[in-house]
Amino acid sequence: MNINVKWGDTLSGLAAKFGTSVQKLAKDNGITDPNQILAGANLKLGGDRAKANGAERFNSYRGEGASGAGGISPLPEGYKPPVSAEEIASKLGVPLENVQQYWPHIAKAMEDAGINEPEAMVAMLATVKVETGSFQPISEYASGHAYEGRSDLGNTEPGDGARFKGRGFIQLTGRANYREYGKKLGIDLESNPDLALDPAVSAKILVQYFQDRNIPEKAVAGDWQGVRRAVNGGLNGWNVFSDAVSDLSRLA
Numbered sequence: 026m027n028i029n030v031k032w033g034d035t036l037s038g039l040a041a042k043f044g045t046s047v048q049k050l051a052k053d054n055g056i057t058d059p060n061q062i063l064a065g066a067n068l069k070l071g072g073d074r075a076k077a078n079g080a081e082r083f084n085s086y087r088g089e090g091a092s093g094a095g096g097i098s099p100l101p102e103g104y105k106p107p108v109s110a111e112e113i114a115s116k117l118g119v120p121l122e123n124v125q126q127y128w129p130h131i132a133k134a135m136e137d138a139g140i141n142e143p144e145a146m147v148a149m150l151a152t153v154k155v156e157t158g159s160f161q162p163i164s165e166y167a168s169g170h171a172y173e174g175r176s177d178l179g180n181t182e183p184g185d186g187a188r189f190k191g192r193g194f195i196q197l198t199g200r201a202n203y204r205e206y207g208k209k210l211g212i213d214l215e216s217n218p219d220l221a222l223d224p225a226v227s228a229k230i231l232v233q234y235f236q237d238r239n240i241p242e243k244a245v246a247g248d249w250q251g252v253r254r255a256v257n258g259g260l261n262g263w264n265v266f267s268d269a270v271s272d273l274s275r276l277a
Contacts, residue, residue, distance in 0.1 A: 027067045027068065027069060027070065027126070027161075028067065028068040028069075028070050029066075029067055029161075029162075029163065029164055029222055030066045030067070030068060039068070045070065050068060050070070053068075053069050053070075054068045054069055067161070097210060097211070097212065097225045097226060097229055099225065100129055100130065100133055100225070101133075104129055104133060105129075106128055106129050106131075106132035106133075107132060107146075108132075108146070108276050110124040110125040110128050110129075112276055113128060113150060113160075113273075113276070114160075116269075116272040116273055116275070116276065117150065117154045117160065117269055117272065117273070119154065119158075119159055119160040120159060120160065123159055123160040123161045124160050126161070126224060127153075127160060127161055127162070127224055127227075127228070128160075130224045130225050130227075130228035131149060131150075131153070131194075131228040131231060131232070132146075133228070134225075134228040134229050134231070134232040135149065135232055137232075138232050138233075138236060140232065140235070140236070140241050142241055142244065142245050143276075144241070144244040144245045144247075145235070145240070145241035145244050145245065146273075147244065147270055147273040147274055147276075148235070148240060148241065148243075148244035148249075148252045148270075149231060149232070149235065150269070150273050151266050151269035151270045151273060152194070152195065152231075152252070152256055152266070153194050153231070154265065154266070154269045155253075155262040155265045155266040155269065156194055156195055156196065156256070156262075157194060162192065162193045162194050162221070162222045162223075162224070162227035163192070163193075163196075163222075164190070164191070164192050164219075164222060165190045165191035165192065165196060165198075167190065168186075168187055168190070169186040169187035169188070169189070169190030169191075170186050170187065171186065172185070172186035172187075172189065172190060172198065172199065173185065173186030173187075174186070175199065177199075178198060178199025178200065178201055178202065179199050179200035179201025179202070179204065180199055180200050180201075181200070182200070185199075185200050188200075188218060189202075189203050189218055192218060192219070192221035192222050192227075193221045193222065193226075193227040193230050193231065194227050194228070194230070194231045195230070195231055195234055195256060197214075197221050197230055200215065203215050203218050203221070206221075206230050206233060206234075209233055210226065210229050210230070210233065212226060214226075234256075238255040238256075239255075240252055240255050240256070243255060249266075249267065249270055250263075253266050
């Protein structure tokens with residue numbers, strides 16, 4: 026399991042949150058000065074205790090969705106995606122370890138949703154590339170202050186801007202969106218927005234978002250600008266996205 030360090034995080038706070046010690050966290054990640062960790066860094070979290078604690082935290086926030094289906098199931102043991110992580114990492118120029126960790130969750134979420142078109146796979150992978158850069162769910166680097174008081178995002182309570190800033194593969198933003206996608210997935214994202222960074226949850230959000238906006242159909246029709254606009258609202262990052270589509274199309 027990896028921890029994405031956010032602005033204001035401390036090693037002692039992260040250790041307490043994930044049920045491990047400062048010393049072990051520092052040792053496992055080669056940190057010589059526990060007082061200096063950088064926002065945006067990824068720390069390895071190892072050990073049975075940490076894994077158990079992480080699972081307990083995840084399960085404690087599992088809710089009941091509108092359909093009554095509670096939570097998200099883990100990957101089946103030995104699950105293999107239709108395209109290898111090595112091929113994807115090579116085509117996208119992203120860290121192999123990130124693709125190995127996150128791609129199986131995306132592939133399984135697509136499978137569970139009945140999305141099996143090669144073009145839809147290309148659209149999702151290219152979107153993850155342009156939205157994250159490194160093929161991992163990220164927390165928006167900005168503080169979120171710009172979203173404070175944005176009633177159009179459902180940010181009606183003090184602190185909502187920072188609390189519900191962008192997270193995940195596609196930057197889920199705003200209390201209303203966390204509530205909506207939490208209900209759809211059967212998870213209480215509104216109470217624990219950091220769950221949008223969980224590998225399985227972020228993958229489910231990505232796939233649900235694609236379904237909600239008919240993005241797979243746009244990809245199958247070859248409307249790649251439509252795919253980008255459906256995610257971005259415009260064509261920001263178009264060159265990176267279109268290059269990724271071109272490279273990935275050879276895998277489809």
